[in-house]
Amino acid sequence: MEPTTRPLSPTAPLRLAALALTAPLRLAAIALMVELCSTCSLAAAAVPSRPIHWTDDTARAEEPRFEAYHGEQLDFQTVFNAFGAPLQLDGNTVSLYWQTNGMGEAWWSTPATVSGNVARAEFAPSMDPGARAMTAFFGVSGATGRLYRAARIIFKNSPGATPNAIPFPVKVLDFASLTIANAPYYTKQEVLDAISNALVNAVFYDPATSNLTYRVLDNPVQE
Secondary structure (H helix, E strand, O other), X not given: OOOOOOOOOOXXXXXXXXXXXXXXXXXXXXXXXXXXXXXXXXXXHOOOOEEEEEEEEOOOOOOOEEEEEOOOOEEEEEEEEEOOEEOOOOOXXXXXXXXXXXXXXXXXXXXXXXXXXXXXXXXXXXXXXXXXEEEEEEEEEEOXXXXXXXXXXXXXXXXXXXXXXXXXXXXXXXXXXXOOOOOOOOOHHHHHHHHHHHHHHHEEEEOOOOEEEEOOOOOOOOO
16 A cells, blocks of 8 residues: 655644744743652652640749650750840750650750850650650750759650660769768778888888898688
8 A cells, every 4th residue: 555645734844833833831830840749749848847846934944745756856945034025045055865764863965056146956766765754944054153944855756766875974973072981992092001011010120220121921811
């Protein structure tokens, strides 16, 4: 069968020219759609933090309670007031401290940000020790002293969340700040007295010859 041919339409060159001119615009539109879809996918992948927000007045030492699930990203934020008026924190060092039951004076910590009278810190899932509850403090340190405000966080179990093996915080012991009574070790003076007594018992002075001799036990006592 022989192929059939059709004569070109008088408007064909115009249509081809229009197609050539609009092709870049179509490609640009396709690229824009791909970019928008990628942006939408990234925006959908972002998970918001669980807000742990409260307003605190320094005239009262209150401890609000919050609930969260293990594995959530927590956004700690505290508004500091003093007798109802904003307490400016700019220029101070602010940190977030947290601990679980039975940790005594040991705390984990992470730097916090401050703007005006608002302190803020992000608590990542990797910082969660996996305990049933924890106490979180915002600590403000400045030239005139320190200010602490706390909240109690009750954690609930969640699927897929596993406790983190967080190293226990190191507590530095300053011996200069301790008063030791009945020390379990010898003092410096006791050691010197013991050495002196040992030398007196081991060395014999003969006044007749002005010689020093060492006493050696023939049968030393074995303890």
